[in-house]
Amino acid sequence: MAKEKEEKNKKAVIEVKNLEKIYDSGEVKVHALRGITLSVYDGELVAIMGTSGSGKSTLMNILGCLDKLTKGEYILDGRNVSNMSRDELADIRNDLIGFVFQGFNLLAKTPAIENVELPLLYSRARTYKKQEREEMAKKALDSVGLSGRYYHQPNQLSGGQQQRVASKGFD
Ligand SMILES: Nc1ncnc2c1ncn2[C@@H]1O[C@H](COP(=O)(O)OP(=O)(O)OP(=O)(O)O)[C@@H](O)[C@H]1O
Numbered sequence: 001m002a003k004e005k006e007e008k009n010k011k012a013v014i015e016v017k018n019l020e021k022i023y024d025s026g027e028v029k030v031h032a033l034r035g036i037t038l039s040v041y042d043g044e045l046v047a048i049m050g051t052s053g054s055g056k057s058t059l060m061n062i063l064g065c066l067d068k069l070t071k072g073e074y075i076l077d078g079r080n081v082s083n084m085s086r087d088e089l090a091d092i093r094n095d096l097i098g099f100v101f102q103g104f105n106l107l108a109k110t111p112a113i114e115n116v117e118l119p120l121l122y123s124r125a126r127t128y129k130k131q132e133r134e135e136m137a138k139k140a141l142d143s144v145g146l147s148g149r150y151y152h153q154p155n156q157l158s159g160g161q162q163q164r165v166a167s168k169g170f171d
């Protein structure tokens, strides 16, 4: 009860109502999510568990604004993102979301520092000079204990180090 009360006073950062996802690749339709309702509050840590194929990645892709929902509603930080276009979702991702991928999604044969700098190149908010990008990327890598790894490529880093590089791509 105490927790419920506390949560009522907090802001729901993620609010999902009756969410459905149907993958439709022409011949076969897969109904991957059927009516998910979920609120995640500011400061909360949440784990999503389920058997293989139960829809965890599907849900994460939608919550991370990487994919669009089929039905239902998704309010992220007070904004209704349910029917946004892919371009609008890309802007939301840039502004609000940090995503650590299972596969890291780092560019191969590209040093850690450039992997971290990359999103700054696409920033629509402002233009960053090369030197500025480098400084920001170095600081970000320093903050996760990778000061000695600026110029290592992903295949020269451990799994956890790759994950730390991925988590520092500016978003
Ligand atoms: N792009 C797609 N097109 C069609 N069906 C898909 C697609 N992606 C996932 N699916 C199907 O949707 C369902 C949910 O898949 P999802 O990847 O979300 O599962 P998961 O819970 O992440 O599983 P795992 O634990 O194995 O990673 C599965 O039946 C899967 O085959």
Ligand SMILES: [Mg+2]
Binding pocket: 056, 057, 058
């Ligand atoms: Mg998965």
